Amino acid sequence: MRHRTLGSLRVSAIGLGAMPLSIEGRPDEPRALATVHAALDSGVTLLDTADSYHLPGAEPGHNELLVARALAAYGGDTDGVLVATKGGRGRPADGSWTVDGDPRRLKSAAEASLRRLGVEAIGLYQLHKPDPAVPFEESVGALRELLDEGKIRLAGVSNTDTDQIRAAHRILGDRLVSVQNRYSPAVRDSEAELRLCAELGLAFLPWSPLGGISRSSLDGPSQPAAARPGAFHAVARAHGVSPQRVALAWLLARSPAVIPIPGASRPETIRDSAAAADLALDAQELELLNDAAAPVG
Numbered sequence: 001m002r003h004r005t006l007g008s009l010r011v012s013a014i015g016l017g018a019m020p021l022s023i024e025g026r027p028d029e030p031r032a033l034a035t036v037h038a039a040l041d042s043g044v045t046l047l048d049t050a051d052s053y054h055l056p057g058a059e060p061g062h063n064e065l066l067v068a069r070a071l072a073a074y075g076g077d078t079d080g081v082l083v084a085t086k087g088g089r090g091r092p093a094d095g096s097w098t099v100d101g102d103p104r105r106l107k108s109a110a111e112a113s114l115r116r117l118g119v120e121a122i123g124l125y126q127l128h129k130p131d132p133a134v135p136f137e138e139s140v141g142a143l144r145e146l147l148d149e150g151k152i153r154l155a156g157v158s159n160t161d162t163d164q165i166r167a168a169h170r171i172l173g174d175r176l177v178s179v180q181n182r183y184s185p186a187v188r189d190s191e192a193e194l195r196l197c198a199e200l201g202l203a204f205l206p207w208s209p210l211g212g213i214s215r216s217s218l219d220g221p222s223q224p225a226a227a228r229p230g231a232f233h234a235v236a237r238a239h240g241v242s243p244q245r246v247a248l249a250w251l252l253a254r255s256p257a258v259i260p261i262p263g264a265s266r267p268e269t270i271r272d273s274a275a276a277a278d279l280a281l282d283a284q285e286l287e288l289l290n291d292a293a294a295p296v297g
Contacts, residue, residue, distance in 0.1 A: 001013065001014070001042065001043025001044070001274060001277050001278070002277045002278065003045075004203065004256065004257075004258075004259050005203070005256075006046070006082070006124070006154075006177050006178060006203040006259065007154050007174070007175075007177030007178075007203070009082060009154075009177075011045050011046040011082055011259065012043055012044045012045045012046055012259075012274070012277065013252055013259060013277040014044060014046075014248060014252075014259070014260055014261075014262070014273055014274050014276055014277050015044060015045075015046030015047065015048055015084075015205065015259055015260065015261040015262075016035075016036065016039040016044050016046070016047050016048065016261065016262070016263075016264060016270055016273075017048050017207060017261040017262055017263040017264070018036070018047055018048060018049045018053065018063050018066070018067055018263070019048075019049070019050070019053045019063065019263055020263040020264060020265040021035060021036070021053075021063060021066055021265060022053040022054050022055070022062040022063035022066060023053060023054070023055065024055065024056075024095075025265075026055075026265065027265045027266070029066070031265070031266065031267075032066055032070070032265070033066075033069065033070045033073060034267050035264055035265060035266060035267050035269070035270055036066075036067065036070035036071075036074075037070060037073075037074055037267070038267030038268075038270050038271050039264070039270045039274065040074055040076060040078070040081065041076070041271075042270065042271050042274035042275070043274060043277075044270065044274055045080050045081050045082060046081075046082050046084065046259065046261065047067055047081060047082070047083050047084065048084045048085075048086075048180075048205070048207075048261045049063045049064050049067050049083065049084070049085045049086075050063065050064075050085055050086035050087070050089065050128060051063075051064060051085065051086070051087055051109055051112065051113050051116075052086070052089040052090055052091050052097070052128065054091060055091075056091050056092065056093050056094065056095040056096075057091070057092060057093030057094075058091075060090070060091075060109075060112070061112065061113070061116045064085055064113055064116040064117055065116050067083060067117070068116060068117050068118050071083075072118075082123045082124060083117060083119070083122070083123050083124070084123065084124035084125075084126060084156065084178075084205075085113050085117065085122060085124075085125060085126070086125070086126040086127070086128040086158060086180075087106050087109035087110055087113060087125065087126075087127070087128060088100055088101050088106055088109070088127050088128040088129055088131065088139065089128040089129055099128075099129050099130075099131045099132075100131060101127065101129075101130060101131025101133075101134040101136075101138070101139035102131070102134055102139075103134075103138050103139060103141060103142035103145075104142075106127070106139060106142040106143070107142050107145065107146060110122065110125055110142075110146050110151060110152060111151065113125070114151055121150055121151055121152060121153050122151065122152040122153065123152075123153055123154065124152070124153070124154045124155070124156055124177065124178065125143065125146060125152035125154070125155055125156070126155070126156035126157060126158050126178065126180060127139055127140065127143060127155075127156070127157045127158060127160075127168075128158050128159070129158060129159040130157075130159065130160060130164060136164055136167060136168075137167060137171060140155075140157070140167065140168045140171045140172065141171065143155040143168075143171075143172060144171055144172055144175075147172070147175050154175060154177045154178075155168075155172050155175055155176050155177065156176065156177060156178035156179065156180060156203075156205075157176070157178075157179055157180070158179070158180035158181065158207075159180070159181060159182075160179060160181065160193070161192075161193065162192050162193055162196050165179055165193060165196055165197070165200070165202070166196070169200055169202075176202065177202060177203060178202055178203040178204070178205055179193060179197050179202055179203070179204055179205065180205040180206075180207055180261070181193050181194075181204070181205075181206065181207070182206065182207055182208050182211075183204070183206035183207075183209065183251070184206060184208055184209050184210060184211035184247070184251075185211065185232065185247055185250065185289070185292070185293040185294065186211040186293075186294050187208070187211050187294060188293065188294050188295070188296050190204075190206075191296040194254065194255055194257065194258070195255075197255075197257045198255050198256070198257040202257065203257055203258075203259050204255065204257045204258050204259070205259050205260070205261050206251060206258065206260050206261070207261060208263075209247065209248060209251055209260040209261070209262050210244050210247055210248070210262055230292070231288045231289050231291070231292030232246050232247055232250075232289060232292065234288075235281065235285050235288065235289065238285075239279065241272075241275070241279060242272055244262070244272060244273065244276075245272055245273065245275055245276045245279055246276075246279070246281070246289070247276075248260050248262060248273055248276030248277075248279075249276045249277075249279040249280075249281050250281065250286065250289045250293075252276065252277065253281055253286055260273075260276075
């Protein structure tokens with residue numbers, strides 16, 4: 001497993017997005033634990049969770065508790081594993097995703113996450129999404145207070161634009177280490193945010209990084225480029241690997257700042273994703289994939 005830099009830390013180039021282990025369609029607990037253990041066995045040292053990763057209307061924190069149990073039950077060394085969690089969203093019974101960036105509630109949510117994870121300080125705590133009803137600087141100020149109090153070691157923001165990233169960087173300085181935005185071959189709206197992360201020395205964590213790859217039947221000249229994943233499948237066939245692995249390798253090649261966090265609900269899925277860190281794509285293949293990916297938003 002190759003590694004990348006997140007703040008002052010060295011983490012695996014591929015992380016695990018643990019959300020599928022706790023939301024609708026989630027696996028039973030033995031398979032969920034086996035999936036986290038397969039990630040660790042594959043060299044993954046970044047586990048991404050959130051207090052809102054649970055079934056609609058259920059008690060917050062299912063995913064955090066699951067990750068904590070998986071780490072406790074793992075037979076190997078977990079000292080180098082970074083658990084990144086998030087606060088500021090909710091999942092009411094209707095299945096929607098709410099946003100709450102009130103500083104007091106963010107601090108309370110972080111303290112609850114701290115207890116569920118069973119650690120002295122959260123390794124990386126991220127504002128899950130800006131709240132339009134709360135000044136962004138106030139929400140980020142809660143992260144600064146948590147850092148000052150020693151309850152979190154590093155901070156990140158998610159679903160943010162360039163102005164918000166710059167604002168968070170002004171407030172948090174070098175304690176801001178990451179930005180987590182949606183980015184994939186099908187969705188490239190955060191190209192400017194990715195460039196800014198590279199400029200500021202921040203890690204860029206694409207969520208839903210495999211978007212567009214599963215539409216393998218839509219391969220034809222009559223389809224727009226964003227709906228034609230044929231290039232990813234062709235490169236995959238040439239290497240004898242999955243299109244998903246190629247997509248993650250392409251993401252890694254976009255910038256040294258990129259650390260994809262693909263989701264998984266089966267051990268074999270995360271093993272395949274982790275192997276993308278060692279898949280080398282040549283310049284011609286990268287050009288082909290760049291042309292096949294969606295236009296920059």
